[in-house]
Structure formats: structure tokens, C-alpha cells
Amino acid sequence: MMNSLVQAILLGGYYALIACGLAFMFQVMRIINLAHGSLAILSAYLVWEITDALALSPFISVLMILPIMAIIGLLLQRVILERATKGGELLPVLTTFGLAIVIDNLLFQQFGANTRSLSPYLGDLSWESYEVFGLWIGKLPVIVLITAIVIIGGLDLILRFTPLGRQIRATAFDPDTAGLVGIDARKIAGISAAIAMMTVAISGTALGLRGTFDAYAGGPQLLFAFEATIIGGASSLWGVFMGGIILAIAQSIGALIHPQGFLLGGHFMFLIFLFARIYFNRDVFSLKHWLSKRNEKENAA
């Protein structure tokens, strides 16, 4: 039981990693990018190609594809999303859905149906573990979890305290007025898409390191990212982090109940949160809300 909980939290780190880019794009540009998972698989293949061709460590290859994915993000914004958003809220969803199908099939055509993994390039790291209180904790999942914390923390700090972050928040809040203040909304959207794609590159790599992927693995990744985002609430990146962990715990509980309950457990939790978010005041989900409530009680006493 304890073991599944720990493993679930580590898996949740991966979900948080893949969800943060989706949530970031939704927060800043009000776009749900349905090609998110496919782009993650694309970057996993890119890392695999570079690692294989140049005989590098995957950790170095991912650094090399970060700028590539950033440029892909910029192009995605300029060529597709910018035009799609002019056509209303539904059009970006349809466009990115189409893009996902195109990417999936191009990957299938190029790489075929074989599953691939980055773990053979890791050497011992792919199975090395720490032993903590009788539990075996894989080094790699710990690295992924720490990466998720660093990336989400970094994005959060950028959004809060840097001029770029302020401009991103202002553009998200009111693009018209942001322009009147002197913010180039187009530039900000491009930068945001580039940042989101860099997180996608890292999450795609994490997927490849943890296990296997194939050309059509994008769909499930998008689903996990989407569920984690909804559970955590799209308004805060730390919320999304918690969402990823809650999703993974729910899946593990599902798997404990029934061998095939892994995905069902996640979906069930997703639906509970979805309906709860629809029917309850949003404050119910905020930690601050409960803390202040407790303070009030203490003060009253």
C-alpha cells in the first residue's frame, strides 16, 4: 500500500510535467492544444534520433531539442493558432485536433509501428533505485519528479516576478488593454507557445526514459495531461502539479481494486473533480480557503 502510494506520487510527477505545458498554454492563450500529446511524442522521437545517431546521453539530446521545440512552438503560434483563434473559441480545438492526427500519422509513416524507448541509452540509471525504509524508489522517476517541481516552480517564479511574466499575465487577462499599455500581444503569444513547447520536449523525453512510446502514444498523454489539468484547476501551475499526483494516486487505487482499474480510477477521479468544479464554489479547492477558515475558527475560539 505504502509502496503504491510512493510509486503513484512519482508517476504523478510525470503527469504534472506533461500537464504543465497544456495548462500554461490554456492560461496564457486560452487555447486547449489537442496536439499536446502528439508533440510530446514528436520530441521523444527527436531525442531518440539524436541520441541514437550521435551516441549521446538522452539528457544532452534533450538540451539540443529544446531550441527546436521552441521554434516549433513559435511557428505553431504564428502559422496555425493565431489564425485559428480569429475564428472563435472552437476553431483552435478543431485545428489542433487535426494537427494531432497529422503528426501521429507522419510519425507512423516515418518510424513505423515499433515501440521505442530511451531507457537503453541510460545504462544503469534505468533500473537503479534508492532503498528508503524498505521501499525501492527508482532514481529515474525521482529525477522526473524533481524536474517537474523545478519546471513548475521556475515557470511560477517567471510569471510572478519578471517583466516577461507580468506581460504574459496582463495579455492573458485582457489582450486589448495589454496593447494599450505597450505590450506586443503577438510577441507574448509566440514566446508563451515556445515556452510551452519546451516543457513538452522535456515531458516527451521523460516518457521515453520511463517506458516505451510509439507513433500513436500521443492520445493517452494528452488525456493524462488534460485530466491532471482539470483536477488541479487550470488557474494555477501548482494546482496542476497536485492534479497530476492526485490523478496518479487515483489510478494506483484503481489498479489495486482491479487489475484493469488503472485508467478507470483516473477517469473516475477526473469526473468527480469535473462535476465538483461545476457545482461547487471554486474556493472549496483552494488550500488558502481552508487555512483561512481554520484561522477564523481559532480566532473565534
Added chain:
Amino acid sequence: MLSVSNLDVRYGQFRAVQGVSMNIDQGDIVSLIGANGAGKSTLLRAIAGALPIHSGRVSFKQHDVTTTSSSALVKQGLSLVPEGRRLFADMTVEENLLLGTTVKRSGDWSIERIFATFPNLVKRRHAKTGNLSGGEQQATAIGRALMSNPDCLILDEVSLGLSPLVVDQVYASIDSLKDAGTTILLVEQDLERAIRFSHRAICMLEGKIVLDKLTNDTNKEEITHAYFGLQQSKHQEASQ
């Protein structure tokens, strides 16, 4: 400084601004007057690049800026304080003000000087602007525009929703801009204040300019007539 010729702005079929022309020189203080729906805000937003222009030309500092984006115009020194403040409500006063420095124009304005000009903001520095009073919000909105060190400041509905006392404070602070040589174009519903404060009054009616005179050459009565469209033809001649 700012020149508008034959400007047409439309919302679909509706011509909100029709063939408007005006010239504003460096250092001018101009009041734009007119009833609700006369097209004042539309005109100002179109000048500032926040609305597409159907036909006509806008030039700023001898450069054509008809199709220039609002953010590029701020960079060139033209700032609009929009109607209804339009602050970023989930950010603090300080963050809103810092956003004004996005274009990095050099000049005298700094956060400290904004707080010196609007002392009522000092205590609210780290408060979310969504929780401020109307006067504090207006001060933040003006401060945010000033942080870009504009050569031409456009203020839409300066005193809307503010108590008379706060309006006095706001005007006192804009007054200090006059001496700095900043060109000011503002919308004011209080005629007496408009006449007292500005060098020139422009009155709009149904999308057109019906009066454009130095405030010394006109009076409250004449502007009131133009405002309501009485003796319209005579005033149009007078404005030529």
C-alpha cells in the same frame, strides 16, 4: 503632433465616427466633449490603434500611424488611459505601474514619482487593483500610462464615477503634466472644468465634430448648443 484627417470608424454597418479631422499641436490641452454615443471613445481608441480604421488617416509626429498597432504607438509616445480604467485586476498597483515600463521609453517618470503624484496610492502599493476605490483605480490607470513617459496622453472619461473631491485631486496631478509640455487630449463631461482646464474644446455629435474652438473664444452656452445639436450648421461654419 497628432493629426487626424477624414477618419471613419465603423462597427459593421454603423459609422461611429464619420469624416473626423483635427490637428493637435505639441503642448496643446484639448477637451473632447459630447454626449454618450457621440463617438468620443471610438475616436480615441481608433487613434490609439485599439480599433481598426475604416478610412482616413492618423499621423503622429509626422509619421503615418493609421495601421500601427497600439503597442507600437505606446512605444512612439502615445498613451491612452481607457474608459473604465481597464486595470489588470488580479495584479497589484505596483505591478500595473511596472507594466507601463514595457516599452522602455526614457523620461522623468518612475514608480516613486507616480506615488509622489498620487499619494493616495502609497498605502495600496501591494494591494490588488480589483479591490481599490474608483479614485485609486483611476490614479493607477493614469500612473500606468505615465510610466511609459508619453509625449501625448489621451484620457478617456477622466472623472467618470469619481467623487468631486477625487476629481480635483486627479486634475491637480494632470496639471503638473501641462508644465512638462505633454500634449493632453481628454474627455470631460463637466463643461466648466473642461473650459477652465484646456486650451481648446472639440465637441462631437453623432460621430462628427460640430465645434472646434479655443476655449478663450467660446463659452459654455455655445458648447451646450453644439452638444445637443442646436444651430448645428452655424457652428460647423464657425469651426472652419
